[in-house]
């Protein structure tokens with residue numbers, strides 16, 4: 440492993456912003472909106488506490504994830520997508536690195552579902568063991584839909600746009616993806632990589648981690664995103680960097696293996712495939728020049744998927 444992994448490769452001075460959403464629908468709204476703006480400009484990533492998703496539900500989600508990933512491998516493969524992709528792509532259902540490479544873990548396995556729009560659900564890829572898995576995933580992703588609506592309102596306001604701007608832009612048919620990453624415990628003394636450096640191609644990722652491992656690049660250094668009890672890490676993806684003409688960052692991040700088994704559960708919000716994503720004119724007028732070209736989300740994804748490495752591919756291209 441590279442020398443940058445020594446001592447976790449992380450800086451001790453920098454601390455990822457933690458934003459308390461308590462009162463963000465009322466008296467603390469303007470404070471929270473300002474904190475979100477700073478975090479998105481400086482980091483593209485922050486943690487949220489008091490976000491209205493119940494700690495009991497978060498705990499249940501981790502429990503059923505553990506029960507599922509403890510199943511024998513051949514049981515888990517029953518939930519893989521029937522179309523095995525050998526090209527660079529994101530698989531759906533159960534998968535590992537040998538089955539679709541982009542976004543796959545170096546050492547571990549994953550479960551990925553399209554959860555919204557409802558018409559995109561392939562329930563045959565949702566585990567029936569443990570028996571409560573489906574119900575909990577259903578509730579968890581429904582709660583995440585509500586959290587996304589709230590965060591999109593706050594982010595819209597942080598850009599001096601009307602509250603409903605981003606929710607309207609993504610529309611009722613926006614795509615929600617649910618992902619469980621299951622990393623094996625590290626067998627080495629020094630930290631080794633679980634998921635390579637990348638930026639997320641969607642718009643917003645909300646992720647909970649069972650134990651530490653997530654790191655974000657800030658001013659050329661890797662900074663650990665330490666799990667906080669009942670918190671979610673929120674990071675912006677490439678679509679927000681494009682929409683904001685680069686004002687808000689889609690940060691480079693990675694996951695290191697922990698000395699124990701590790702789970703992270705992420706919910707991604709993305710535009711519909713046919714949505715044309717281009718910098719918002721008001722933001723281009725405020726911070727010219729126009730930096731990113733317009734493309735549909737499907738075109739963008741197709742381009743990124745042709746790049747075999749995980750690395751962030753988005754750079755200003757105008």
Ligand SMILES: O=C(O)CCC(=O)C(=O)O
Pocket residue numbers: 618620634639646648652653654692693694702703705
């Ligand atoms: O496991 C983690 O903490 C990070 C996962 C991640 O970045 C992803 O799934 O896109």
Ligand SMILES: [Fe+2]
Pocket residue numbers: 637638639644692
């Ligand atoms: Fe990611």
